[in-house]
Amino acid sequence: xxxxxxxxxxxxxxxxxxxxxxxxxxxxxxxxxxxxxxxxxxxxxxxxxxxxxxxxxxxxxxxxxxxxxxxxxxxxxxxxxxxxxxxxxxxxxxxxxxxxxxxxxxxxxxxxxxxxx
Amino acid sequence: xxxxxxxxxxxxxxxxxxxxxxxxxxxxxxxxxxxxxxxxxxxxxxxxxxxxxxxxxxxxxxxxxxxxxxxxxxxxxxxxxxxxxxxxxxxxxxxxxxxxxxxxxxxxxxxxxxxxxxxxxxxxxxxxxxxxxxxxxxxxxx
Numbered sequence: 001x002x003x004x005x006x007x008x009x010x011x012x013x014x015x016x017x018x019x020x021x022x023x024x025x026x027x028x029x030x031x032x033x034x035x036x037x038x039x040x041x042x043x044x045x046x047x048x049x050x051x052x053x054x055x056x057x058x059x060x061x062x063x064x065x066x067x068x069x070x071x072x073x074x075x076x077x078x079x080x081x082x083x084x085x086x087x088x089x090x091x092x093x094x095x096x097x098x099x100x101x102x103x104x105x106x107x108x109x110x111x112x113x114x115x116x117x
Numbered sequence: 118x119x120x121x122x123x124x125x126x127x128x129x130x131x132x133x134x135x136x137x138x139x140x141x142x143x144x145x146x147x148x149x150x151x152x153x154x155x156x157x158x159x160x161x162x163x164x165x166x167x168x169x170x171x172x173x174x175x176x177x178x179x180x181x182x183x184x185x186x187x188x189x190x191x192x193x194x195x196x197x198x199x200x201x202x203x204x205x206x207x208x209x210x211x212x213x214x215x216x217x218x219x220x221x222x223x224x225x226x227x228x229x230x231x232x233x234x235x236x237x238x239x240x241x242x243x244x245x246x247x248x249x250x251x252x253x254x255x256x257x258x259x
Contacts, residue, residue, distance in 0.1 A: 029137075030166040031130035037220060061137075061155070063162040068222035092155055099231055100224055 013039055018050040024059045028066035028093075037069050041076070050082040057088040057111065066093075067100045074106055085109070120146065122184045127177050128169045128197070136165045136182060136195075143184045144191050147254040156232035157191065157252060163225040164195035164248040171215065172199030172246055189254050198245035205238050 014021040020043055025032050043049065052073055056062075074084045087109040089097065094110060097103055122143050126132045137158040144157060161182070168180045183194040202208045208215070209230075214223035229236045233250040240246040 027134055029130075029133045029162050030170065031133050033220075034130065061158065061162075063159050063166070064222045064224040064228050065162075065166060067224055068220045071222055072220040096159070096228075099228070100222065 012036065013043060015043065015047060015049070018048055020044070020047070020049045020052045021055060022052065023055050023057070024066075026058050027061040028059055028069070029061070029063050030065035033065040033069040037072060040073060044076060044080075049077075050080075052077055052082070052084045054084070054086045055088050056086060056090060056093050059093050060090065062093045062096045064100070066096070067102055070102055070106060074102075083107075118186075118188075120186045123181065125179050125181050128173045128180050129177060130166075130169060132180070133162055133165050133169070136180070137162050140182065140184060140193055144186070144254065147186055147189055147191060149254045153252070153254055157193070160229045160232045160236075160250055160252075161193060161195065163229050164193075164250070167225055167248070168195060168197035168199065168246065170219070170221070171202075172197035174200065189256075190251060191254050192249065192251045194247060194249045196245065196247045201242040201244050201246055202238070202240040203242050205240050209238065 012023045012025070020040065022036060022040055024036065040052065054070065070084065070086065077084045085107045086097065088111045089108050090111050094108070097108055124139055126135060140161045141154050141158055144154065165180060169175070178198065181196040183196070185192040207213055209226040211227045212223040214221040217223075226236070229248070229250060233252045235251040237249040238246065239249075
């Protein structure tokens with residue numbers, strides 16, 4: 001039988017000093033948003049975190065569950081006097097974030113040159 | 118030309134991605150733009166997520182999706198036989214959520230309405246919910 005080589009699941013969370021970097025998966029829906037929220041919240045309980053940076057480099061799909069995830073983390077970080085930011089946001093995700101109005105409370109940095117469709 | 122499809126699956130969150138892909142594949146016959154596919158996928162994701170979280174409240178039952186194309190018009194129906202919505206009008210208000218503690222944004226219906234031409238919700242408490250959404254495909258010129 002042929003052995004299939006499985007690529008390792010990439011590490012989604014990385015702590016650097018007091019900044020938690022979160023690499024958002026390709027599709028951000030209720031399923032994946034719940035997973036990320038759970039692990040980010042666990043880190044927040046255990047570590048001294050002042051900034052949460054969501055990296056959308058890989059993300060081509062996002063629905064309102066992604067907005068819920070960002071809003072929830074924003075509220076937590078605000079209560080702790082910290083901040084949340086979204087970076088490397090491609091065109092599709094930007095459309096969703098824009099529509100939700102979340103750009104008014106969370107700084108959003110677009111991916112350079114945009115992630116073209 | 119008229120075409121129809123119907124698919125049933127368990128109400129588990131891993132099937133949200135499956136539901137999006139099924140509808141995207143079905144609508145491919147209409148030769149949609151990338152943006153139209155993304156819009157429909159988002160709307161389907163919202164309705165299926167509602168069925169799983171709110172309709173069935175995390176219990177595993179069946180979600181049904183029916184698709185129909187007629188000419189350039191796509192119709193998608195997402196049905197559950199869950200708890201139903203007591204006040205549909207209120208549920209559809211932007212930012213309203215019955216579960217703020219669960220990290221819900223209250224934007225599900227807002228997104229469905231933004232990305233589809235028509236959204237219709239029929240619901241009866243104790244019986245379930247049916248969301249019907251239509252979109253004209255290929256209106257931005259091909």
